[in-house]
Amino acid sequence: GEDQTFPSNWGFDFGEIKDAIDAADHGARLRGASTITQQTAKNLFLWDGRSYVRKGIEAYFTVLLTLNLPKQRILTIYMNIAELGNGVFGVAAASRVNFAKPPSRLTPREAALLAATLPNPHIFHANRPSPFVLRRAAWIEQQMRQLGGPSYLPK
Structure with missing residues (x-):
């Protein structure tokens, strides 16, 4: 984030x-x-x-x-290997574990909650967010809007 x-x-x-x-x-x-x-x-x-x-x-x-x-490939690799929970690697697995849906169906809020756990996914949880995770997720959502959302990286 x-x-x-x-x-x-x-x-x-x-x-x-x-x-x-x-x-x-x-x-x-x-x-x-x-x-x-x-x-x-x-x-x-x-x-x-x-x-x-x-x-x-x-x-x-x-x-x-x-x-x-290319940057798109680096980001794809990162999103597939980042640890987002105890033994949960990649956004697809984290999306299913935390929200019971594939990443393509995540809302911006849910995506931000997943990203907000990255300082320490062993302590922070997207599906049971602490006040810190909620604040961080709100900041990430704001950054997503300011940086252009899905158009952040050119294809």
Whole structure:
């Protein structure tokens, strides 16, 4: 729900990376700055955890994905492999588990609720949303409208 530069970035959002580093330098909790392409690389090829070695390998795979696949394909892969619940991988499975319907029948609200669980799908649930998930889903819906909804990525 937070990679607004996805259609135009080259796999990295250097502004977000700088902001995350600056915030950490000023004592804020370390926050993520990974793009959809970076998350796809991590989910496809790497292990969980935080280390400079893993981040370096992730950067390598991010460059490979960016240079070899169109954005629509990267997003499709991401949506098919992202964990959206305990042992629930991909939007199709999450849609069925949470809303008993295929993704093509999700409302924008339901899609936003699924996306809102992504910071930690082991704790957050689309079908039993916490106040945090509800706030995040509302923000995601607003972003969906502002960024053009289904026309966000050119075909």
